[in-house]
Amino acid sequence: MKIKDGFIKTEIADKIVAIPVGANTVDFSGVVVLNETAAFLWDLMQTDTDKQALLKAVLSEYETDEESALSDIDAFLQNLRDKDFLCE
C-alpha cells in the first residue's frame, strides 16, 4: 500500500501539510495538516509498504510501545482510506 500520487508535501505557517495537486489545479481547500509522526508515515508511504514495515519504522524512530503504535497506525490508515488517499 502507498499514498496515492497527486500530493505536494510542504510547510504553511510552520505546519507540515499535504496539498492535493491535480493535472492543472492545486487544491488549497483540501490541504491536509500532518503532525510530525503523521508526516513521518506519509513519507514512508510514498513507496509501496505494509503495516508491519510502518510499525517497525515507528518503533525504531519513536519511544512508544507496540500496542499504542499499532493502534495509531491503524487509525492513520483508516483516515487515509476514508479520504481515499490510499492505494492498496
Added chain:
Amino acid sequence: MRINKKYEVLPFSMQEIGPLIKDFISKEKQVAITVTGNSMCPFLKDKRDKAVLSPITKKPKKDDVVLYLRDNGTYVLHRIFKVKENEYIMLGDAQVYLEKGITDKHIIAVATAFERKGKQLNCNNFLYLCHIKLWRFLYPFRLLKTKSVNFLKRIFKK
C-alpha cells in the same frame, strides 16, 4: 507518540498561503482556495465558499474577482470596481470605500469559478451576472447608508 487521529483540514489565511499561490500561478496552475474573511460578503463567506484562481491571460476587466498583493504585503481577493488607464479601482462586495492604486503588477490571479454554499458557479452563470449587476446598482445606497450611520455616530458621540 501521537499520530493525527483525524485529518485536519484548515482553511489557511490568505497571508499564509499567498506566496505558495503566487508560486503555483506562475507555473500556470489553477489554484482552488477556501475563502477566508468576509470582505466579499454576501457573495463569498468566510470558510464556507471557495474560489478557483487562474493565471492572468488577458487584461482583467470590471467585475472580475482578482487576487492581488498590496504594496504592504497583504494578499487580497476583491472585485474590480473600475478599470482606469493605469490602475484598477478595487472594492470588496462587503465594502463601501474604494481602493485605488492597484496596477497590473499587483494582480496575481483572476477567479474563474466559485463554489458557493456547496454549488459550483461559473463566472458566466446568469444568476451570478445578475448578482453583480444588482450589487453594483446598490452600491450608492450602501455607501449612503454607511456614511449616514457614521455621521449619526459622530453626532451622538458629542
